[in-house]
Amino acid sequence: MEQPLWEVFIRSRQGLDHKHVGSLHAADAKMAIESARDVYTRRMEGVSIWVVESKHIHASNPEEAGSFFDPAEDKIYRHPTFYKLPDEVEYM
Amino acid sequence: MHGDNTTDYLLFLADSSLIMGQRLSEWTGHGPMLEQDIAITNISLDTIGQARYFYQLAAKRQNEKAGGSEVTEDTLAYLRDAHQYRNLLLTELPNGDWGQTILKIYFYANWQKLIYGKLIYTSDKDIAAIADKALKEVQYHVNWSSDWVKRLGDGTAESHERMERALEYLWPYTGEMFMETDYESPQFERDKDFSLDTIRKEWTEEVYHTLQEATLTLPQADTFMHKGGKKGVHTEYLGYILAEMQFLQRAYPGCEW
Numbered sequence: 001m002e003q004p005l006w007e008v009f010i011r012s013r014q015g016l017d018h019k020h021v022g023s024l025h026a027a028d029a030k031m032a033i034e035s036a037r038d039v040y041t042r043r044m045e046g047v048s049i050w051v052v053e054s055k056h057i058h059a060s061n062p063e064e065a066g067s068f069f070d071p072a073e074d075k076i077y078r079h080p081t082f083y084k085l086p087d088e089v090e091y092m
Numbered sequence: 093m094h095g096d097n098t099t100d101y102l103l104f105l106a107d108s109s110l111i112m113g114q115r116l117s118e119w120t121g122h123g124p125m126l127e128q129d130i131a132i133t134n135i136s137l138d139t140i141g142q143a144r145y146f147y148q149l150a151a152k153r154q155n156e157k158a159g160g161s162e163v164t165e166d167t168l169a170y171l172r173d174a175h176q177y178r179n180l181l182l183t184e185l186p187n188g189d190w191g192q193t194i195l196k197i198y199f200y201a202n203w204q205k206l207i208y209g210k211l212i213y214t215s216d217k218d219i220a221a222i223a224d225k226a227l228k229e230v231q232y233h234v235n236w237s238s239d240w241v242k243r244l245g246d247g248t249a250e251s252h253e254r255m256e257r258a259l260e261y262l263w264p265y266t267g268e269m270f271m272e273t274d275y276e277s278p279q280f281e282r283d284k285d286f287s288l289d290t291i292r293k294e295w296t297e298e299v300y301h302t303l304q305e306a307t308l309t310l311p312q313a314d315t316f317m318h319k320g321g322k323k324g325v326h327t328e329y330l331g332y333i334l335a336e337m338q339f340l341q342r343a344y345p346g347c348e349w
Contacts, residue, residue, distance in 0.1 A: 038134050
């Protein structure tokens with residue numbers, strides 16, 4: 001049975017975001033969600049499921065990783081670590 | 093407090109679910125695709141889990157009555173012979189192809205849904221608690237299997253043909269679910285309107301609806317129906333299932349791993 005590939009995202013009980021957990025084959029979205037339930041939530045991993053057909057996901061090009069990501073390497077000033085926090089501000 | 097009727101009824105529910113689960117477990121590793129292999133294995137484990145709860149309760153009550161402790165879920169499952177099993181004939185039938193297995197799950201899960209849906213209101217708190225837990229599981233089994241029945245019935249010419257064959261084969265085994273035995277009716281004493289006949293009507297209505305969507309031929313409701321499982325009279329298949337399932341405990345009594 002040749003069926004399209006789907007990417008599965010699960011939100012855990014504590015989590016606020018859906019995290020990518022893997023992929024599976026299914027004929028349609030309903031079947032994909034049911035299969036995701038059976039394959040990826042058997043051990044109480046989640047309370048919500050998203051699926052999206054893999055073909056709808058567009059990815060950055062690994063060959064461009066250098067020009068994409070390396071320039072951020074030496075921009076340490078982008079990290080909010082240079083601010084002096086007043087003593088009154090707690091829990092930061 | 094609890095008569096033999098309760099134990100008989102518990103064994104009937106337990107045996108049906110155990111044999112269903114044992115049969116479905118034959119698919120493990122052989123599903124048409126990985127995802128569905130896991131799905132059907134989950135369903136198999138669900139039904140075996142339900143059986144365990146019913147066996148544990150039956151064992152507890154038998155022990156209370158006899159003042160002993162020798163009955164356990166294992167002795168009930170592994171040390172009774174075919175004629176002592178009360179499971180529905182439907183559950184012991186061969187899996188056949190994927191379509192036949194799916195249709196069998198659909199018929200059985202739908203019946204479970206209706207029965208458990210009533211049992212959660214029984215005055216017997218232990219049974220009600222098990223039914224409550226199982227109801228969520230079988231609701232999923234119904235959804236999952238009915239999707240497949242529609243998918244295959246209204247699918248290709250071949251899948252449609254196979255579903256028609258499965259329907260023709262399984263249908264005469266559905267009537268037994270609604271033939272009342274003496275140990276069944278006392279369980280629903282609280283529900284004055286309860287009868288297996290009303291369950292049958294609800295079941296048939298729902299099944300017809302799905303079969304219609306699946307473009308399958310609606311079978312006659314009043315056709316010949318097999319019976320016997322509930323009273324220990326089984327098809328030849330049960331003996332083979334038990335031979336495989338019980339081998340270890342029969343060959344090495346008390347063996348654990």
